[in-house]
Amino acid sequence: MNTEKLGKSRLMNFLARLGGIAMESRLRHLLFDPVATLRDAGLKPGQTVLEVGCGTGFFTLPAARILGNSGHLIAMDPLTDYVKRVREKLDAAGLQNVNVIQRDALHTGLENNSLDLALLLGVLPYPGLPLNQLLPEMHRVLKPTGKMGVWLFPVTGLVPGAITRSGFFSQVSRKNRTYVFESARR
Numbered sequence: 001m002n003t004e005k006l007g008k009s010r011l012m013n014f015l016a017r018l019g020g021i022a023m024e025s026r027l028r029h030l031l032f033d034p035v036a037t038l039r040d041a042g043l044k045p046g047q048t049v050l051e052v053g054c055g056t057g058f059f060t061l062p063a064a065r066i067l068g069n070s071g072h073l074i075a076m077d078p079l080t081d082y083v084k085r086v087r088e089k090l091d092a093a094g095l096q097n098v099n100v101i102q103r104d105a106l107h108t109g110l111e112n113n114s115l116d117l118a119l120l121l122g123v124l125p126y127p128g129l130p131l132n133q134l135l136p137e138m139h140r141v142l143k144p145t146g147k148m149g150v151w152l153f154p155v156t157g158l159v160p161g162a163i164t165r166s167g168f169f170s171q172v173s174r175k176n177r178t179y180v181f182e183s184a185r186r
């Protein structure tokens with residue numbers, strides 16, 4: 001099924017609604033500080049940033065606040081319900097520096113060399129985001145100086161090694177479950 005169909009599928013959106021309850025739970029906010037993870041992932045005021053798989057916006061709103069008026073966030077997710085919910089939350093919070101785009105991050109449609117940072121937070125490993133397609137796309141849209149911040153939860157698994165072995169990125173830092181990568185080839 002292509003992403004457009006997937007995004008509109010009733011079953012996927014129903015399942016996403018259940019997943020959204022966990023993503024937005026109070027317990028999650030008690031256990032995880034999104035601001036600390038965003039800073040560990042390399043987020044700074046004024047950057048142009050892509051968030052892959054924004055879900056219900058656990059990281060999106062804090063990221064928008066850190067970026068400030070001089071920064072810009074593109075929050076991307078294929079699922080209709082998530083996109084709608086994140087837009088509503090941003091409107092309610094009065095945050096205007098975010099574009100929420102319903103799209104498959106394997107084909108972002110963004111310009112070459114246009115981003116300072118790509119955020120992959122809680123989205124890897126994920127069946128809809130195979131690394132062999134995702135990493136070339138992230139490499140294409142990041143500036144030569146751009147970084148990729150990856151928060152691995154619940155499992156770290158083989159992901160960091162697989163990213164390095166891809167040849168597109170090399171690891172520059174790690175703090176707990178948050179890894180930062182830079183482009184390895186240009």
Ligand SMILES: C[S@@+](CC[C@H](N)C(=O)[O-])C[C@H]1O[C@@H](n2cnc3c(N)ncnc32)[C@H](O)[C@@H]1O
Pocket residue numbers: 023052053054055056057058059076077078079082103104105106121122123126127128129
């Ligand atoms: C486990 S959720 C994490 C959501 C959010 N990052 C969080 O931590 O709350 C994974 C998200 O990735 C999204 N996703 C799956 N395949 C995707 C794709 N090809 N492009 C963009 N997002 C995708 C899903 O719809 C879902 O919102």
